[in-house]
Amino acid sequence: MKNDTDNLTREAYKKHIKDSHNKHINKEDKQKVEYTNSGLKRKLNWTIFLLIIGIIIVYLVLFFFNP
Structure with missing residues (x-):
């Protein structure tokens, strides 16, 4: 079985070799970015959820304990 690289200068x-190495590096970089984005997305979702809960709590406190 012959390789693609048998008849190359x-x-x-x-x-x-350099091109295949660069493709591999680019694929790893994309995976890192996707992992980082998924972590940021999760943190942002939790932050939004906690802010909404906080707004609801403040609204209830102001509604029931009207100063």
């Missing part, structure tokens, strides 16, 4: 082989 030395320069073409180096370019092929």
Whole structure:
């Protein structure tokens, strides 16, 4: 079974290796960004939820203990 790199010149082989390495690095970077975004999304959702709960609590306190 022949590889794609069997008939390449030395320069073409180096370019092929460099390109495949860059593709691998780019894929890892995208995965890191997706992981970071998912963590930020979760934190933002919790923050919004807690702010809504806080607004409801303040509204109830002001409604029942009208100064």
